[in-house]
Amino acid sequence: MPEQLTKHPEATLEVLRSAGAKCAEGAPQDMLTSCPTERFCKLPGGEICVFGLSDASKMTQITATEWRALLPSALPESPSTSQPFMSEALLSGGLGLLAGVAIGLTVSHLRRRHP
Structure with missing residues (x-):
């Protein structure tokens, strides 16, 4: 099940809700057990955890090595x-x-x- 990083987590949660996802409603977290409840969405096909940029350090599926590999390409020249x-x-x-x-x-x- 995926963790998602976005600049606009509230808008992303709203879009997921509009598609029928149960977000921040205390749905059982079968796979994403460490996802904050307010960022967790349950869909018929699975689960998703939506993180904002300020919460990126709380993500569990991306390692520190992977973050460092992204850093040079993320910085403007x-x-x-x-x-x-x-x-x-x-x-x-x-x-x-x-x-x-x-x-x-x-x-x-x-x-x-x-x-």
């Missing part, structure tokens, strides 16, 4: 913070180097003119 940082650092360093060379040349030139 974010731009690398090191790339812009490195570009800015190189630009700042380059400008600083150019300014230092310009100041050094100016000072050197002034010393030759005014001994």
Whole structure:
């Protein structure tokens, strides 16, 4: 019997009820014995336990290893913070180097003119 994870557990329970499921009514839990009563539905063809995202850790059919395997694909790709940082650092360093060379040349030139 399946455990289901959804962002909208109340809406899912309502849809199941509209199809004739007995949800959160204290129906006997033959297979899904650890399902919270308020999330349990009994249908003619079996049982279902509906979990919301905040209750995902209470699910018993998905192991920690399976959750970890899903994590990389669930996270949106974010731009690398090191790339812009490195570009800015190189630009700042380059400008600083150019300014230092310009100041050094100016000072050197002034010393030759005014001994």
